[in-house]
Amino acid sequence: MIDAHTHTHFSFDGKSSATDMAERGKALGLEYMAFTDHYDRDYAHIERYKSVPQMVLTDYVEAVTKMKEQYPFLALGIECGYSELSEEDYATTLPYEKLDYVLNSIHTVDGVESYGKDYFEGKTKEEAYGAYLKKILKSLDAKYDYDTVSHIGYVRKSSPYPDPALTMKEFGDVIDEILKKVVQKGKTIEINSNIKSKDFMPTAEIIKRYRELGGENVTFSSDAHIVSRVGEMYDVAKEMVKSCGFSYWTVYRRRTPVKIKID
């Protein structure tokens, strides 16, 4: 069992300490667990989010590097919130030589959190989801290096539309562009269970399409911000990816992909 995306007190919204999270991972017998605390340079460039506390990078790196001695299954990861204005910050400040793993995420779209209600105001579903997906496409060519594309479908989380599904039928063209580029760049797609729905981010339909297009790298994450959610829905995700034709998880140590057989 793995969990490649978790948060601790080093994130502004983390509810559990790093030690408690690692102890939970140990109790669950995780083969691999990544701490991927928020490094939100996207927020730092948006007036209304400037008050969101930024991670103290050096403290985080030092603390987790030390913890890895005691918890060998632990990996030092980081979650970068992409935006055009933050690219340079990541490119110049990420301590690549010390990191195991870099997640690239879309949280904000053109200066607005796509998790917030106001993101959807005055937008049709096609506009709101379309702009979000185009931003993911753009983030794939970020100036900084990263390993995995995080939670495709995050825009669904507080979607106000009667049918919030993000389907190939409605958005297949741009989703195909994203998936082809992920394959071409050899990146990994994350199956994220941090959504109150039976479907993951992304859904089985999208993972199946990724496989058809030659995709080989998937990973699982709970995106837990609290001990009780570590590994949540792992068994369901495992069966889903197996049914899509995958037999290995891809995880990263020292920025190098490692394959773990799906149990």
Ligand SMILES: [Zn+2]
């Ligand atoms: Zn995220």
Ligand SMILES: [Zn+2]
């Ligand atoms: Zn996260």
